[in-house]
Amino acid sequence: MPSRTEVIYPEDGTPQGGVISPLLANLFLHYTFDSWMQRNNPVIPFERYADDIVCHCQTEAEVIALKAELTTRFEQCQLTLHPTKTHIIYCKDEDRTRHYPTTAFDFLGYTFRTRLSKNRNGKYFANFTPAMSNKASKRLRYEVKQLKWNLRPGDSLEKLASECNAKIRGWINYYGRYCYSSLNKLLNYIDYRLMLWAMHKFKRLKGKSQKAKAWLSKVRERDPYLFVHWERMGRVDQ
8 A cells, every 4th residue: 555645734934945934034033133143242244145144253262152142042032053054164365374174155156265366466365255156156057058049949149149148147247246257167158058059050060069169159259249248258168
C-alpha cells in the first residue's frame, strides 16, 4: 500500500517565499532590531534588507558582545538568529592582516572579500571590496538562457535587443558599481547565447561556432550600441 502523506499546517512563522514574508520581516525587525539598535548601540552602523543584516564593529570584543546582546534581544521577541547564517566576518585588507576562519560574506547579490586594488599611483594593495557574487552571476545567466533565443531564428537581432536591453542596463547599473570586471562572465554569456541564435538563424553558420563568433563581432563593430553592453566590451568572447 502507498504510504500516507500527512499535511501539517504550522502555527508559527511565515511561508517560505510567500509575498507576505518580507513585509512581516520588516515590521517585526523594525521593532526588534532597528529601533533597539538605535537606542542601545547608536555608534554601530548597520544595513538591513528584509531579514538580511550587516553590522559594522570596530573590534572583536565589540562584535562578540553585540552578537550576545542580539541573541538575547531576539529571544525576548520570540525570534532567533539563524544558527548557520550568522557569522563574525574579519574584513581582511592591507592594514588588517590577522588570520580568521571567515573573511568573506554575501549581501544583496555582492560578495565582500579581500581583493587586489590599484591606487592612483598604480600600486596594488589588498582591499576589502564588493563584487558581483557567483550566486547572482549564475542566476542571471540562467535568466538569459530562459530567453531561448536559439529557438527564435525568425526574430531579428534588433527585436532581441529591444526586449532585453532594459534588463541588461539594470544589471550593469547595479552590479557594475563595484569591480565592473566581475560582470564579464555574464556579459560574455549573453554574447554566447546570441552566437547560438546566429547559428540557428543562418544556414552558413550552422555548426560553425568560430564563424558565428566572427559574424557577431562584425555586427558589434558596425552597431556598437545595438545591445547596451556592447559599448562597454572590448571583444566578444564565448
